[in-house]
Amino acid sequence: MLVACILSLRTQDTTTGPAAARLFAVADTPAAMLRLPAQRIETLIYPVGFYRTKARVIRGICRDLIDKFHGRVPDEIDLLMTLKGVGRKTANLVVTEAFAKPGICVDTHVHRISNRWGLVKTATPDRTEIALREVLPRRHWLEYNGILVAFGQTICHPTSPWCSRCKIADLCPRIGVVRSR
Numbered sequence: 001m002l003v004a005c006i007l008s009l010r011t012q013d014t015t016t017g018p019a020a021a022r023l024f025a026v027a028d029t030p031a032a033m034l035r036l037p038a039q040r041i042e043t044l045i046y047p048v049g050f051y052r053t054k055a056r057v058i059r060g061i062c063r064d065l066i067d068k069f070h071g072r073v074p075d076e077i078d079l080l081m082t083l084k085g086v087g088r089k090t091a092n093l094v095v096t097e098a099f100a101k102p103g104i105c106v107d108t109h110v111h112r113i114s115n116r117w118g119l120v121k122t123a124t125p126d127r128t129e130i131a132l133r134e135v136l137p138r139r140h141w142l143e144y145n146g147i148l149v150a151f152g153q154t155i156c157h158p159t160s161p162w163c164s165r166c167k168i169a170d171l172c173p174r175i176g177v178v179r180s181r
């Protein structure tokens, strides 16, 4: 989950899935991954975005997992964020998806829509995640990302949301929306 999340950054899901499958078919533990030269990882994960950088990040993470965490991925956000290349979004995704622990995974869709709704007033996804922890009931944390990503891809688009088709238009203050359909 951790490595797949690194691969997915700035990359389409349709590219991430096959790249992860190719990589894990060759190496599915931190030790096995470290036995691969960075160039081999690059070849396996190409064409994910920033594949050269990601190959080095993945090797660095695997080295840290072995050196600091006995080869196991930690299940706490703060510990995950000590791994180079792991930010809040990735850390939250790992604790929620891999460990089913409370967390809110905030990507660009969750950040944008939460601000349009006025649920938070924040400038970055990291700030949104921290603000959501205060206002979003905990029972919705795990499902929130999946719902808003689907909603953001289909209705509440980044540049011109489909407000005329939106089922919750009556409830939405549309904060920051300058153009809509």
Ligand code: SF4
Residues within 6 Å of the ligand: 116, 155, 156, 157, 161, 162, 163, 166, 167, 168, 169, 172, 173, 174, 177, 180
């Ligand atoms: S009304 Fe428009 S801005 Fe508000 S949630 Fe719906 S699509 Fe998004």
